[in-house]
Amino acid sequence: MSTLAKQKAKWGYIFVAPAVIVIFAVAIYPLLSTFYLSFTHKDLLDPTSDGFAGLSNYKKLFSDILFWESLKNTLIFVVFSVIFELIFGLGLALLMNSAIKGRGIIRAVALIPWAIPTVVSATMWLWLYNDQWGFINILLTKIGIIDHYVAWLSDPNLSLFAVIFSDVWKTTPFMALLILAGLQMVDQSIYESASVDGASKLRQFFSITLPMIKPTILVALLFRTLDSFRVFDLVYVMTSGGPGHSTEVLSLYAYKTLFKELNIGYGSALAVAIFILISIISVIYVKVLSSREEI
Amino acid sequence: MRLPLKNRLLIYLYILLAVIFMVFPFYWIANASFHPESELFNTKNIQWFPDFTYLNNYIDIIQKKNFLQYLINSFFIATGTTIIAISVSSLAAYALARIRFGASKYILGIVLGMSMFPPIAIISPLYLMVQKVDLLNTFIALLFPYIAFTLPFSLWNLTTFFKGLPKELEESADVDGATPFQTFYKIFLPLVSPGIFTTAILVFIFAWNEFLFAVTFISNDSLKTMPVAIVGLPSEYNVPWGQISAAATISTIPLVILVLIFQKRIISGLTSGAVKG
Numbered sequence: 024m025s026t027l028a029k030q031k032a033k034w035g036y037i038f039v040a041p042a043v044i045v046i047f048a049v050a051i052y053p054l055l056s057t058f059y060l061s062f063t064h065k066d067l068l069d070p071t072s073d074g075f076a077g078l079s080n081y082k083k084l085f086s087d088i089l090f091w092e093s094l095k096n097t098l099i100f101v102v103f104s105v106i107f108e109l110i111f112g113l114g115l116a117l118l119m120n121s122a123i124k125g126r127g128i129i130r131a132v133a134l135i136p137w138a139i140p141t142v143v144s145a146t147m148w149l150w151l152y153n154d155q156w157g158f159i160n161i162l163l164t165k166i167g168i169i170d171h172y173v174a175w176l177s178d179p180n181l182s183l184f185a186v187i188f189s190d191v192w193k194t195t196p197f198m199a200l201l202i203l204a205g206l207q208m209v210d211q212s213i214y215e216s217a218s219v220d221g222a223s224k225l226r227q228f229f230s231i232t233l234p235m236i237k238p239t240i241l242v243a244l245l246f247r248t249l250d251s252f253r254v255f256d257l258v259y260v261m262t263s264g265g266p267g268h269s270t271e272v273l274s275l276y277a278y279k280t281l282f283k284e285l286n287i288g289y290g291s292a293l294a295v296a297i298f299i300l301i302s303i304i305s306v307i308y309v310k311v312l313s314s315r316e317e318i
Numbered sequence: 319m320r321l322p323l324k325n326r327l328l329i330y331l332y333i334l335l336a337v338i339f340m341v342f343p344f345y346w347i348a349n350a351s352f353h354p355e356s357e358l359f360n361t362k363n364i365q366w367f368p369d370f371t372y373l374n375n376y377i378d379i380i381q382k383k384n385f386l387q388y389l390i391n392s393f394f395i396a397t398g399t400t401i402i403a404i405s406v407s408s409l410a411a412y413a414l415a416r417i418r419f420g421a422s423k424y425i426l427g428i429v430l431g432m433s434m435f436p437p438i439a440i441i442s443p444l445y446l447m448v449q450k451v452d453l454l455n456t457f458i459a460l461l462f463p464y465i466a467f468t469l470p471f472s473l474w475n476l477t478t479f480f481k482g483l484p485k486e487l488e489e490s491a492d493v494d495g496a497t498p499f500q501t502f503y504k505i506f507l508p509l510v511s512p513g514i515f516t517t518a519i520l521v522f523i524f525a526w527n528e529f530l531f532a533v534t535f536i537s538n539d540s541l542k543t544m545p546v547a548i549v550g551l552p553s554e555y556n557v558p559w560g561q562i563s564a565a566a567t568i569s570t571i572p573l574v575i576l577v578l579i580f581q582k583r584i585i586s587g588l589t590s591g592a593v594k595g
Binding site for chain 2: 027028030031032033034035036038039041042043045046048049050051052053054056057060115118119121125127129130131132133134135136137138139140141142143144146147148150151155156158161192196197200201203204249252253255256259260273274277278281282287290291294295297298301302305
């Protein structure tokens, strides 16, 4: 290495130092602390409670019905919201791609749900779902789908799906924009030669479009899966986990344990569980993505 | 490739439905903000259009609920986050993209791993740290997590921009005897300004919208940010829908304007990572 290159390398370290310090101080050190705290009895209400707990928080977690309930709710939330976002997002992206005029306008409109603060969109949906004056009840009774107003968010059988629907509303356009970007990279001449060969539109979609945009779809799915797994704001504002625990998701349950019950030890064990589950999901996606690249 | 007229009309019909679906929920709460509650609660006579002469809900949230203060707080923290996050990440992104040094590949790997971090996994130790140094109820307590959570995204984005510049730039800078900082500041930074601008908008929107840290670290009413203030509007006995809808609208309109003006940049900023894989 020349002296100039060495000199430059030194500057490289200086330039990344602020970013690295922030990452260590605000992300890595706290993460390690959460692991540590999950092995303690730390309780903010009881200052003498700092003792080592061994694995007892984790033992508690395995027998905690509320943990399993919130894990189940989280998985339902993730699976349904991501599947619907993918289907609607793909449809919307194909529509945008085939619109010759006005593509700019619809792309701009698609950014609105994405840009709206989650707290605002949750509030907005509270208003739409309102059991006395909500537009959804007004609309559905007018067109005869329901014959009386429904309390969407206070019915334990409906509330989780009502929340999922509002998440789908907010994030489908983002999915569509990602897929549209993938669609626009597909070389149009492939379609022309496929048409000459007599391939139908449907056939073209399944044998050309879908394989070509598969990597983009996988990345979009990864983003959305991780994001929906840590859902917090939307549920906090719309239902706070209720009625009962029917919409309690993992992040919310961990948050309540940490900051309402002030049970830092057990709350940290819940947080670690979330971290591990998210890591597993990421590893699976990355495996799928990289195995695809090797082919 | 021209589709038959019937198909084209069908496509535009679907697009119209999609646009209505995307816009209507926000339209409906914005519409509500321009009506007295007595009209909102009368489902026999639905008000489909806003009455822009009725501003009492806005006057109420500004005069009685001090809502401008929360918007100013949010603006302040979002601007501060953007300036610092962009400074820190553009410096680091420049080094990662243009300078060869041993640790660079590990750093990008760690940063990419960080983008999957659930905030809940670090919030309680951060709370204890902030409490220990007596920074609860200060904007600084929010600044650091906001920088950390926007760092993966902005570092990743900006690194791509810096990598896209030609190699001759350094060579001419070396000939001129510029220091690495001068090379970064005087030559590279102006060239990536479009990328910086796009990234800055996205960082700003993140900080403007953030809720979890804001609700946890700030309990002092005069320091609350907009999302926390909106959540705090309903009391145990009364849900003031008129005021809530006005607060929701006034907090979102600036973002909608920002997004509509800069839609091309924002979309390219959001999608570049996903498409390139």
